Every structure is written in C-alpha cells, then in structure tokens.
Amino acid sequence: MKTRDLAYVALFAAIVAVLGLLPPVPVPGIPVPITAQTLGVMLAGSVLGARRGGLALLVFLAVVAVGAPVLSGGRGGLGVFVGPTAGYLYSWPVAAFVIGWLTQLTWRRFNLAWALVANLVGGVVVIYAIGVPFTSLYADVPLWTSFTGSLAFVPGDVVKAVAASVVAVAVRRAYPVIELPGRRATAG
Amino acid sequence: MLSLYLPGTSPVHRASAGLKLAALAALGIGLFLVSRVEVVAGALVVVLAVGVVGARLPGPALWAQVRPVWIWLAALFVVHLLVTGPLTGAVAVLRLLTLVLAAAVVTATTRVTALVAVVEWLARPLRLVGVRPARVGLVIAMTLRFIPLLAERAARIREAQAARGAERVRLSVLVPLVIAVLQMAHTLSEALDARGADDTPVRPVRPTAGPVGPA
Incomplete structure (x- = not known):
C-alpha cells in the first residue's frame, strides 16, 4: 500500500468521525435518532473503493476503541463494542468493502443509478444482514423482534444512500480516486 | 481533548493496558458462559467497585457511557418479559450493563497512546500478510x-x-x-x-517491540 493510500484511509476515517459529530435528527418513536454516520460508510466505499474503504472503517473503529468519542451522540470507547447494537458497528467495514467492490465493478459506466445500487446493497442490506442477527443472538431476543425493531431506521438509511450516491458521482467527476488495474480511471 | 480518558493515579490507572484489555475480554467471554443471575449481578458489583472505589472514577462519567444504551436495555427487558421471563431478562440486561460499564472503566483509565500501542501489538500477526x-x-x-x-x-x-x-x-x-x-x-x-515513510524496504524489526508493559 502506498503512503497516499494510507492517507486516504486515515482521512476518510476522520470524515466518518466528523459526520458523527453532526447533530442527529430525532425521529419520534425511535430510541436512537437518525445520524449522518453511515453516510460516511457509504462515502468511504464509493469514493475510495473496496480495500481502502473497508480499511478506513476498520481504522475508524480502532479510533473509537481507543477512546475517541466520535460515534454519533458522543459515544466511544470499548463499551460500544459490547452493547446490544454492536453488530451494526462491526458491519460497517464489510459494508464499505461491498460498496467499494460494487463501485469498482461498475466504475467505467458509473452513474447515479449504479451508485444507488452499490449504496443500497452495501450500505443498507449488508448492514442490516449483520446487525439484526447480532442483536438477536447477543441480546437473546427472537430474530423477528430484532428485525421489526430496526425497520424504523430503513427510510433514513435509504435517504442517506441517495445522498451518498449524489456525492459519489460528483466526486468521481471532480477527483476520481479509484483506479482500475490495467487502465487509467479517466472521468469527464 | 478528543478522548474519554480521565487522568488519575489509582492502581487501575497504573495497570498495563494489555492486562486491562485481556481482563475485559475474559469478562466478556465469562459472562456469556454463565446464566445464573446471582453470578452476573456479582460481576456487576465487582466492576462497579473497581470503577468507583478502585479507580475513583466520578459516577457521572460512568453514567455518561451507560446512558446511550439505557433505552435499549429497558426495551430488551420488556421483550424478555413478554417472550421468555423476568429472570432471563434480568440476566441479559445485567450482563450487557456489566460489560458496558467494564469497558467504560478501561477506556476512562487508559491513555489513548497506550491503547494505540496495544492495537499495534495486536496487529503484529498481520505482518504475515504484509501489514x-x-x-x-x-x-x-x-x-x-x-x-x-x-x-x-x-x-x-x-x-x-x-x-x-x-x-x-x-x-x-x-x-x-x-x-x-x-x-x-x-x-x-x-x-x-x-520524510521517509514510503513503501520501500522493510527495516529490520527492533528486538523488543513489546509495548504492553511488563509481562
């Protein structure tokens, strides 16, 4: 890995942290307000690609673990890794990797539609596919209860996927970072 | 300062970061092996004693770490009341509360640099794959x-x-x-x-790179 890749990884981990500092939007009837943090997960994947995007989220989790209060709501430390919703945290590096992988697959004809596919599959489906069973197993509640309990978050996540896709397409036009092996990534 | 560390000189503060993390990991595994409510409640008392008496951490600082999961714990207990029963529910809630508190104690008593050193130490096996x-x-x-x-x-x-x-x-x-x-x-x-941070030749590894303190 080149030094530049390390810098991308470090700075995108910082972006995810900064998005967590934005004030969350409270939604009535939901215990946890909607935050911009998973937007960072989506951006890391769709701007940096699979490997660097996944690593950026691993680094972000390491930063949380060493005690930086950078999860939305000022949470941090090791406690969040053992809470009932820790599965969602663990899903983030995987999600960023999947988004990045889908983005690279479609990079040459990447547009808003492909970006949406990548962000919805990686940023919504993957995150719930890991987070929901985790809560169910870990907190000893039925899978279905855990699933219906998390449904309320889906609309917010879809909105974030759209936002991330718009940004990803704009950034690709202005400053493409993903390079496909063999040919140069030329955009616009 | 961007950290949840609370400076102090207590024995808990001075214990090595690696030891504290190992204890936390052991607690995490141990708590899921037992399902007797008195054992889990006992563990909670021990963790509270270590945090409040041992490390002399202020109550509000610990509470700030528990507060975000509070609603989840309450909801979890209600679900258990409806699905399994109050005893299983109490065990599940106490178990999570104990772990969150224990993790908060480790975070509040360990410097960021010490924890980063542990992360580096834990990353050593990754050398095999070129990290x-x-x-x-x-x-x-x-x-x-x-x-x-x-x-x-x-x-x-x-x-x-x-x-x-x-x-x-x-x-x-x-x-x-x-x-x-x-x-x-x-x-x-x-x-x-x-400044020489590029990817080229790997320098020989220093002989004693163990940052986790006295073994």
Missing part, C-alpha cells in the same frame, strides 16, 4: 489528528455557503469537503514520503 504494525499506529494517529481539523474545515465550508445564501442544504457541504480531504491526503502523503 506493518507501525503503520497501523501511524494511520490511527493521523486520523485522531485530522478529526478536529476536518470538523473545522466542514464548519468553514458551511459558513462560506451560508454567506452565499445557501443555508439549508447539508448535502452541498459534502462534495467540497470530500474533495478537500482527498487533496489534503495527497499533500499529506507527499510530506510523509519526503
């Missing part, structure tokens, strides 16, 4: 350094846009922010390379 542990530490340090910087940059972009009358759209902050970050990363990597 250099020192670079893991470098990346984490860079991230910690750049979080306040990027927060400031984001605020500045938002102000600039507000000055031009575009006050409502959050999304419009993101594109310039991401591009500014990519350019920053480019400059940063050039600076690092100029």
